[in-house]
Amino acid sequence: MKVLIVEDDPLHRSYxxxxxxxxxxxxxxxxxxxxxxxxxxxxxxxxxxxxxMDLQMANRNGIxxxxxxxxxxxxxxxxxxxxxxxxAYVRGVSRIVPDGAxxxxxxxxxxxxxxxxxxxxxxxxxxxxxxxxxxxLQQKSLGQTxxxxxxxxxxxxxxxxxxxxxxIAKRRGLSxxxxxxxxxxxxxxxxxxxxxxxxxxxxxxxLRARAVTVALLRKxxxxxxxxRAEAELQEWLDGK
Amino acid sequence: MKVLIVEDDPLHRSYxxxxxxxxxxxxxxxxxxxxxxxxxxxxxxxxxxxxxMDLQMANRNGIxxxxxxxxxxxxxxxxxxxxxxxxAYVRGVSRIVPDGAxxxxxxxxxxxxxxxxxxxxxxxxxxxxxxxxxxxLQQKSLGQTxxxxxxxxxxxxxxxxxxxxxxIAKRRGLSxxxxxxxxxxxxxxxxxxxxxxxxxxxxxxxLRARAVTVALLRKxxxxxxxxRAEAELQEWLDGK
DNA sequence: CAACAAGCTGCGGGTTTACGCAAGACGGCG
DNA sequence: CGCCGTCTTGCGTAAACCCGCAGCTTGTTG
Numbered sequence: 001m002k003v004l005i006v007e008d009d010p011l012h013r014s015y016x017x018x019x020x021x022x023x024x025x026x027x028x029x030x031x032x033x034x035x036x037x038x039x040x041x042x043x044x045x046x047x048x049x050x051x052x053m054d055l056q057m058a059n060r061n062g063i064x065x066x067x068x069x070x071x072x073x074x075x076x077x078x079x080x081x082x083x084x085x086x087x088a089y090v091r092g093v094s095r096i097v098p099d100g101a102x103x104x105x106x107x108x109x110x111x112x113x114x115x116x117x118x119x120x121x122x123x124x125x126x127x128x129x130x131x132x133x134x135x136x137l138q139q140k141s142l143g144q145t146x147x148x149x150x151x152x153x154x155x156x157x158x159x160x161x162x163x164x165x166x167x168i169a170k171r172r173g174l175s176x177x178x179x180x181x182x183x184x185x186x187x188x189x190x191x192x193x194x195x196x197x198x199x200x201x202x203x204x205x206x207l208r209a210r211a212v213t214v215a216l217l218r219k220x221x222x223x224x225x226x227x228r229a230e231a232e233l234q235e236w237l238d239g240k
Numbered sequence: 241m242k243v244l245i246v247e248d249d250p251l252h253r254s255y256x257x258x259x260x261x262x263x264x265x266x267x268x269x270x271x272x273x274x275x276x277x278x279x280x281x282x283x284x285x286x287x288x289x290x291x292x293m294d295l296q297m298a299n300r301n302g303i304x305x306x307x308x309x310x311x312x313x314x315x316x317x318x319x320x321x322x323x324x325x326x327x328a329y330v331r332g333v334s335r336i337v338p339d340g341a342x343x344x345x346x347x348x349x350x351x352x353x354x355x356x357x358x359x360x361x362x363x364x365x366x367x368x369x370x371x372x373x374x375x376x377l378q379q380k381s382l383g384q385t386x387x388x389x390x391x392x393x394x395x396x397x398x399x400x401x402x403x404x405x406x407x408i409a410k411r412r413g414l415s416x417x418x419x420x421x422x423x424x425x426x427x428x429x430x431x432x433x434x435x436x437x438x439x440x441x442x443x444x445x446x447l448r449a450r451a452v453t454v455a456l457l458r459k460x461x462x463x464x465x466x467x468r469a470e471a472e473l474q475e476w477l478d479g480k
Numbered sequence: 481c482a483a484c485a486a487g488c489t490g491c492g493g494g495t496t497t498a499c500g501c502a503a504g505a506c507g508g509c510g
Numbered sequence: 511c512g513c514c515g516t517c518t519t520g521c522g523t524a525a526a527c528c529c530g531c532a533g534c535t536t537g538t539t540g
Contacts, residue, residue, distance in 0.1 A: 009323075009348075011251045083249075108249075151487095162432075162450025165527070175489050182487095184529070192402075206496080207528075209449055210402025216466060223463070226456060405497070415519050420498070422517095427498090446526080447498075 002029040002046060003123070006039035006053035006065065007081070012108070016052060016081070023116035024123060036060025043069045043076070050123045055082040055089055061224045063092045074098035079122050079129075080105045081115070086219035090137045091153065092228070104129040148220070152189065155182045157229045160212045160221055171236060183208070190214045242269040242286060243363070246279035246293035246305065247321070252348070256292060256321070263356035264363065276300025283309045283316070290363045295322040295329055301464045303332045314338035317362050319369075320345045321355070326459035330377045331393070332468070344369040388429065388460070395422045397469045400452045400461055411476060423448070430454045 003020050007013045013032055020030055031046060033039040037060045039053060051069070055062035066078055078101075080093060085107060097103050104122045106115055110131065118129040130138065140147045148156070158168045169179045187193070192210045215221045243260050247253045253272055260270055271286060273279040277300045279293060291309070295302035306318055318341075320333060325347060337343055344362045346355055350371065358369040370378065380387045388396070398408045409419045427433070432450045455461045 011255055015251055159446070159449055160453055162445045162447070162453050164444050164446045167444060177490065178488050180528070181489090183527090187528090204404050204407060204496095205402045206399070206404045206448065207402070208446065209399055209452060212449060212452060213400055213402050213466060213470070216463065217470060223456065226453060230453070230457060417520065418518050421519090423497085424499070444526095 001027045001123070002031065002048050002050065003027050004031050004033065004039065004042055004046065004048040004051045004053075006033045006036065006042075006051060006057075006062070008034050008054060008057045008059075010034075012054070019112065019115050020052070020119060023119040026124075036062060036065035039065045040068055044072065047073070049073070049076050051076060052079040052081055052119070055080055055093075056084070056224065061227070063089070063096060063224065063228065066093070067096045070096060070098050070101065074101055077102045077122050077126065079103065079118060081108060082106075083108045084219075084222075085131065085134045085137060086222050087137050087140075088220060088222040088225040090134055092225060094138060102126040102128055105131055105134045107131050107133065148189065151182060152186050153220075155179065155186055156211065156215055156221065157225070159183070159208055160215070160226060161229055161233050163233075187211055190218075241267045241363070242271070242288050242290065243267050244271050244273065244279065244282055244286065244288040244291045244293075246273045246276065246282075246291065246297070246302070248274050248294060248297045248299075250274075252294070259352065259355050260292070260359060263359040266364075276302060276305035279305045280308055284312065287313070289313070289316050291316060292319040292321055292359070295320055295333075296324070296464065301467070303329070303336065303464065304468065306333070307336045310336060310338050310341065314341055317342045317366065319343065319358060319362050321348060322346075323348045324459075324462075325371065325374045325377060326462050327377050327380075328460060328462040328465040330374055332465060334378060342366040342368055345371055345374045347371050347373065391422060392426050392429065393460075395419065395426055396451065396455055396461065397465070399423070399448050400455070400466060401469055401473050403473075423451075427451055430458075 001024065003024065005013060005016050005020070007016060013034070017030055017032070020027060027050075031042055031048070033042050035057050036053075039051070040060075042048065043051060053062050053065065057065075062080060062082070066080070069076055069078070080103070082089060082105070085105075090105070093103075093105060102122055104118050106118045106129065110118075121127045121129045154172070155168065158171070163171070165176055165179045165183075168174070169176050172179070174182075187207050190211050192205060192207050192214060194205075212221070241264065243264065245253060245256050245260070247256060253274070257270055257272070260267060267290075271282055271288070273282050275297050279291070280300075282288065283291060293302050293305065297305075302320060302322070306320075309316055309318070320343070322329060322345070330345070333343075333345060342362055344358050346358045346369065350358075361367045361369045394412070395408065398411070403411070405416055405419045405423075408414070409416050412419070414422075427447050430451050432445060432447050432454060452461070
């Protein structure tokens with residue numbers, strides 16, 4: 001059995017190395033990559049079916065890498081080992097995991113024990129292991145209670161990218177007014193109206209810009225999500 | 241000699257512990273904190289004059305912590321040890337370092353040697369040690385070439401927070417038109433006009449929102465900077 | 481099938497943005 | 511002192527944005 005580790009931080013990488021050795025005696029080879037690009041290449045070359053990787057990496061982040069790896073080989077088992085449980089990451093991962101694939105999401109703050117257990121569950125038992133905290137977010141994000149619809153999330157991304165209403169309408173195949181409807185819905189859910197009725201005109205916000213910041217502060221968006229969205233946008237722009 | 245380590249990642253913390261031990265035989269006590277708040281408290285209680293800390297921490301980030309520590313005791317020597325050299329961080333640090341204070345900024349990607357050298361230089365020789373890469377940014381940011389003026393940066397933050405032109409004018413004591421002037425200047429420097437003249441009205445951007453994203457993508461802003469700015473904003477709002 | 485909720489769309493209008501134009505204000509500098 | 515560049519401000523306009531109102535299309539449910 002072969003395990004591929006994709007992680008940028010050398011200390012974390014060697015920690016993972018040890019953890020894999022300790023948890024999986026049946027593992028005879030460990031290979032390592034220090035960024036997403038290298039990870040993809042190694043995964044392809046070694047046809048590796050067992051990967052543990054970080055989400056936040058400078059060169060090419062874990063979500064991107066996982067997406068292409070899974071595209072080529074959906075049965076690959078991937079354990080994401082991340083510092084954060086931002087809704088943006090959770091949503092990003094959920095979006096790309098193939099049907100029935102075994103994967104895991106464990107926070108770096110978890111104990112050694114937990115990590116090792118997750119390694120065995122996923123790689124040996126083909127069972128999904130999602131950190132409790134992450135699962136909470138997932139539920140919230142899928143169920144509609146206090147969570148965001150896909151269409152709301154979509155429009156959030158669009159304004160975050162800086163598109164005009166018209167551009168969004170064109171991109172998503174909607175009318176101008178519908179786009180604006182969704183925006184209102186979004187503003188509502190993000191509760192961006194704060195401090196509006198204060199006096200008369202004192203501290204009014206620019207809703208559009210405010211929404212983006214609030215989303216960032218709430219970790220609904222993060223750098224990596226923006227980066228991905230920007231890439232998709234450029235693609236769309238090129239394809240006219 | 242006593243050294244305080246403030247760092248949230250346990251692996252990095254113990255690595256630092258070892259590095260300090262190896263580099264500074266004259267150090268007899270090492271204390272550790274795992275977030276900014278605890279770091280501030282320990283610094284105060286122990287009157288520690290030698291600190292090495294991370295910038296990105298969940299609870300209270302390094303810049304906040306450093307600011308209050310330096311406020312109480314400007315002669316404290318602080319070595320920032322960070323994963324990133326985002327312009328937002330560099331600018332944030334530059335903004336708070338007291339006149340003539342000895343401090344350092346070393347990236348986590350630096351070699352053991354470099355870290356140890358920096359520890360000695362700062363704590364023993366009271367000499368500033370700034371990572372080459374970081375220094376580059378500093379220069380660019382201070383010199384005006386391709387860099388951003390303080391007033392440009394200021395307005396960038398204001399629109400990122402989602403303030404209206406009017407609100408910004410009130411906050412900064414300017415006329416509406418001046419605010420808009422600065423915005424134009426900002427849009428110019430960020431080069432937000434891309435894809436405007438394309439066909440006729442195809443892919444136009446909402447400049448205000450686009451500017452924020454471009455700034456984020458270029459690391460001119462980051463989560464921590466937004467967080468700080470938001471706190472300042474709330475303060476201002478409360479003080480009517 | 482009727483009834484109802486949810487989403488899309490057009491119309492209309494009040495506000496905010498983006499920005500050209502031009503008249504001061506201030507600070508160097510020869 | 512007069513010239514010049516930078517910064518500020520007011521006026522005015524076209525576009526974009528926010529949003530209430532109301533007519534339509536769907537899918538759901540009793």
